[in-house]
Amino acid sequence: MGGKNKKRKREEKRGTIHPNNKYSENPPDFPHLASLYPSFQPFLQYSHNGHPRIDWTDFNATRELTRILLLHDHSLNWWIPDGQLCPTVPNRSNYIHWLQDLLSSNIIVPDTISSADHSKVRGFDIGTGANCIYPLLGSSLFGWTFVASDVTDVAIQWAEINVNSNPHVSELIEIRRVQCNATTSGLLQDEEPVLSATEVENLPKLPLDLNACEHNSYRGPPILVGVVREDEKFDFCMCNPPFFESLEEAGLNPKTACGGTSQEMVCFGGEKAFITRIIEDSTQLKHNFRWFTSMIGRKSNLKCLTSKLWEVGVTVVKTTEFVQGRTSRWGLAWSFLPIVQHKSSISLPNKNNMSFMLEGLQRKDGAINVLEGVKSYFSLHGLSCTMDTSSFTVDVVATKDDCNSILKNEMPIINLSTDYQPTEKKTSDRSNVNLSCDRSGLCISVFQQIPGTLLVKGSVQDKNSPLSGAFSVIFRKLEEVLQNKFCTRSV
Numbered sequence: 001m002g003g004k005n006k007k008r009k010r011e012e013k014r015g016t017i018h019p020n021n022k023y024s025e026n027p028p029d030f031p032h033l034a035s036l037y038p039s040f041q042p043f044l045q046y047s048h049n050g051h052p053r054i055d056w057t058d059f060n061a062t063r064e065l066t067r068i069l070l071l072h073d074h075s076l077n078w079w080i081p082d083g084q085l086c087p088t089v090p091n092r093s094n095y096i097h098w099l100q101d102l103l104s105s106n107i108i109v110p111d112t113i114s115s116a117d118h119s120k121v122r123g124f125d126i127g128t129g130a131n132c133i134y135p136l137l138g139s140s141l142f143g144w145t146f147v148a149s150d151v152t153d154v155a156i157q158w159a160e161i162n163v164n165s166n167p168h169v170s171e172l173i174e175i176r177r178v179q180c181n182a183t184t185s186g187l188l189q190d191e192e193p194v195l196s197a198t199e200v201e202n203l204p205k206l207p208l209d210l211n212a213c214e215h216n217s218y219r220g221p222p223i224l225v226g227v228v229r230e231d232e233k234f235d236f237c238m239c240n241p242p243f244f245e246s247l248e249e250a251g252l253n254p255k256t257a258c259g260g261t262s263q264e265m266v267c268f269g270g271e272k273a274f275i276t277r278i279i280e281d282s283t284q285l286k287h288n289f290r291w292f293t294s295m296i297g298r299k300s301n302l303k304c305l306t307s308k309l310w311e312v313g314v315t316v317v318k319t320t321e322f323v324q325g326r327t328s329r330w331g332l333a334w335s336f337l338p339i340v341q342h343k344s345s346i347s348l349p350n351k352n353n354m355s356f357m358l359e360g361l362q363r364k365d366g367a368i369n370v371l372e373g374v375k376s377y378f379s380l381h382g383l384s385c386t387m388d389t390s391s392f393t394v395d396v397v398a399t400k401d402d403c404n405s406i407l408k409n410e411m412p413i414i415n416l417s418t419d420y421q422p423t424e425k426k427t428s429d430r431s432n433v434n435l436s437c438d439r440s441g442l443c444i445s446v447f448q449q450i451p452g453t454l455l456v457k458g459s460v461q462d463k464n465s466p467l468s469g470a471f472s473v474i475f476r477k478l479e480e481v482l483q484n485k486f487c488t489r490s491v
């Protein structure tokens with residue numbers, strides 16, 4: 001018994017609801033709600049130890065709870081027809097609050113992308129569903145504006161009803177139907193063909209064939225490319241994707257009755273394929289969005305999708321865990337904009353000498369691996385590097401073009417799935433070092449601190465070089481890449 005309690009306490013501690021979430025300190029009070037809303041009364045039950053509860057396997061009960069929470073706590077009128085996916089308000093609020101954290105952080109440079117009306121945050125909700133929950137919450141909590149897309153008639157119809165039932169936010173939300181007949185998933189029927197198969201075939205090709213090694217690549221209607229207009233700018237996109245690969249898989253959790261039709265829950269290749277397509281689309285829309293984000297249902301997909309992100313040259317990846325009760329979901333966010341380094345984690349004594357710490361390294365990752373990582377980072381951009389494993393340094397020479405390549409992220413940075421096996425015991429061949437006047441030499445050194453912690457120092461060797469100004473930005477990018485490769489990642 002004591003063991004069970006301990007286990008429960010451990011689980012409760014594991015993750016917490018977002019601190020700004022209305023329900024973090026005050027979970028819904030069912031008896032109080034039932035006293036205020038008689039329509040909720042029939043769904044109120046008490047467990048054997050007297051705890052008020054509802055039957056989570058009863059769709060009508062969960063829908064009524066969502067309806068009254070949206071009304072009571074957010075002044076939102078809301079309804080969905082039988083069988084449509086029923087969102088839980090505390091859980092969906094977590095995603096909105098995490099987005100607010102991202103937007104208010106100074107992780108990426110401000111104001112390089114913003115909508116016409118600078119005072120309003122503008123988001124794109126991919127697959128808003130009949131419930132339209134994210135735009136309703138985002139607009140009522142923070143006054144954000146939204147374009148909310150979906151592919152099915154019922155989702156579009158009911159999302160519009162839900163928006164129009166709330167005049168205080170209806171001006172802020174545009175419902176957009178995704179126009180396409182080009183689905184091979186067999187999930188869409190009765191859609192007006194708008195893009196022909198040839199037109200879909202002729203959509204811009206992706207810079208990297210991310211699906212080359214995937215047999216379950218996305219086959220379905222457009223997601224962002226073909227839906228977002230050329231001149232549109234958004235602060236973020238968000239998505240609760242169809243998680244499952246099949247209806248059987250979707251019906252595996254008999255303990256809840258959140259509803260959900262096959263169109264809402266299932267797509268060919270599951271969430272991995274769906275989000276991979278969002279990543280591919282994001283490489284073409286990197287100037288239209290400040291942040292791309294998605295919810296992920298399976299932790300195992302997080303690592304693989306994060307690897308894909310670094311392959312396509314994003315500048316930053318952020319992840320978080322959304323916990324509600326015993327359900328965990330993950331949030332994944334990325335951007336292609338230049339990052340702004342937090343002053344606390346990097347020292348800037350002068351711009352020709354910088355350093356940062358790598359903390360929380362795994363036992364298998366020592367100074368030599370990090371040194372290899374430094375070398376790989378610069379080599380992948382075509383820069384000439386010399387690694388000296390006796391002094392734990394990498395000397396780098398760079399032309400203006402090389403620096404530009406790093407600054408623009410033209411090349412993939414580091415493939416996280418690649419294991420760098422130290423091959424050189426000692427290398428000090430400096431024959432290819434050429435510090436001529438248009439080349440700027442950098443020296444990167446790695447120092448062991450305490451176990452699991454390394455100090456990485458960088459210095460400009462040729463201070464008169466006109467390129468020395470790019471050093472701080474390049475060094476920050478190196479820090480981000482090494483942090484992501486070697487350190488435990490968090491929000």
Ligand SMILES: C[S@@+](CC[C@H](N)C(=O)[O-])C[C@H]1O[C@@H](n2cnc3c(N)ncnc32)[C@H](O)[C@@H]1O
Binds near residue numbers: 128
């Ligand atoms: C899991 S539901 C999410 C609904 C709602 N956002 C929520 O969180 O409850 C996924 C939604 O994505 C929609 N969908 C599937 N493919 C889509 C596409 N290519 N573009 C836009 N929406 C899509 C489905 O119709 C469905 O409404």
